[in-house]
Amino acid sequence: MTKAWHSVTIGVREMSAVLPLWRDIFGLEFVAQRSGSDHHLVNLWGLDKDAVVYQALLRSPGCHTGQVHLVEFNDPLPEVREDARVFDLCPKNLAVYVRDMPARIAELKASGRVFSSEDFSEVTVPNGVRLREIQLPEHDAINVVLLEILGQSFPFTSRGYAGVGPVTTVVADADREKRFYQSVLGLDCISDHLLEGLEIDQVVRLPPGAGVKVCILGAADQPFGQIEIVEYQELKGTGLYPRARPPGLGTLMVSYQVDDIKALADRLIRHRVKYTCSNAVDTVLGDGAVLQFASPAGFRVQVFETPVAAISG
Numbered sequence: 001m002t003k004a005w006h007s008v009t010i011g012v013r014e015m016s017a018v019l020p021l022w023r024d025i026f027g028l029e030f031v032a033q034r035s036g037s038d039h040h041l042v043n044l045w046g047l048d049k050d051a052v053v054y055q056a057l058l059r060s061p062g063c064h065t066g067q068v069h070l071v072e073f074n075d076p077l078p079e080v081r082e083d084a085r086v087f088d089l090c091p092k093n094l095a096v097y098v099r100d101m102p103a104r105i106a107e108l109k110a111s112g113r114v115f116s117s118e119d120f121s122e123v124t125v126p127n128g129v130r131l132r133e134i135q136l137p138e139h140d141a142i143n144v145v146l147l148e149i150l151g152q153s154f155p156f157t158s159r160g161y162a163g164v165g166p167v168t169t170v171v172a173d174a175d176r177e178k179r180f181y182q183s184v185l186g187l188d189c190i191s192d193h194l195l196e197g198l199e200i201d202q203v204v205r206l207p208p209g210a211g212v213k214v215c216i217l218g219a220a221d222q223p224f225g226q227i228e229i230v231e232y233q234e235l236k237g238t239g240l241y242p243r244a245r246p247p248g249l250g251t252l253m254v255s256y257q258v259d260d261i262k263a264l265a266d267r268l269i270r271h272r273v274k275y276t277c278s279n280a281v282d283t284v285l286g287d288g289a290v291l292q293f294a295s296p297a298g299f300r301v302q303v304f305e306t307p308v309a310a311i312s313g
Contacts, residue, residue, distance in 0.1 A: 066224025241298030
């Protein structure tokens with residue numbers, strides 16, 4: 001199985017208002033587009049036949065992981081993160097890699113975009129990696145984290161951006177979530193830390209002695225298509241994962257690909273994970289058979305038996 005997800009699906013209210021960010025500012029290239037009703041996709045997701053209006057699949061140049069699947073819905077549900085607190089349980093952030101953080105911030109501010117803070121933060125994480133990051137609230141209540149890993153190169157676009165690295169999911173039990181991704185999907189544990197003290201207190205107010213568990217899983221040999229699990233200790237968040245489903249707005253799910261879908265189904269059965277299976281689908285994400293299931297926290301996962309679509313004109 002591919003350990004990095006190939007696409008993250010984001011429900012959007014108005015595609016024309018969203019594409020300028022991903023295509024023009026970030027400079028991601030089109031993999032595929034599909035306009036109008038998509039009976040395969042709506043059947044896969046259990047929606048009305050006219051629920052999907054338009055789709056766009058975009059990526060970093062030549063990359064088959066960390067892609068962004070934008071879906072405009074005809075009659076969408078509310079935003080997944082509507083009125084969500086920092087520690088509420090839901091898909092939270094999308095990390096987009098950048099080159100030259102100060103330049104990117106200046107360009108985005110000039111375009112009228114507003115960040116959550118005046119400037120980026122620069123930290124050295126426990127494994128010694130130095131990074132810069134800043135949060136950019138965006139369309140449909142998603143939160144884009146611009147992330148620059150100092151000393152590391154990516155397949156950047158001409159605008160200085162790359163695809164999505166980690167998708168952050170806030171959960172109540174990080175250890176359980178980690179076991180699921182490792183045992184069922186076979187993901188590598190890239191980092192696993194407990195953050196506590198004054199530095200994390202500046203980000204979110206925590207009770208005395210509490211901390212934040214952060215675990216990143218994916219493919220150890222590549223930075224795209226990762227899952228970041230976050231557990232805020234001593235804080236009880238509201239469970240919002242039921243909102244993270246089509247035709248909701250915001251981050252809804254990630255999709256992987258696998259060579260042998262029956263072997264994955266057998267593994268799901270062994271671990272008592274409920275799933276659905278659809279055969280002979282034809283979508284911009286892939287065709288053939290696809291399994292759908294959810295993590296213990298409720299984050300939706302799709303697994304296709306065939307590769308993602310090739311670039312089409």
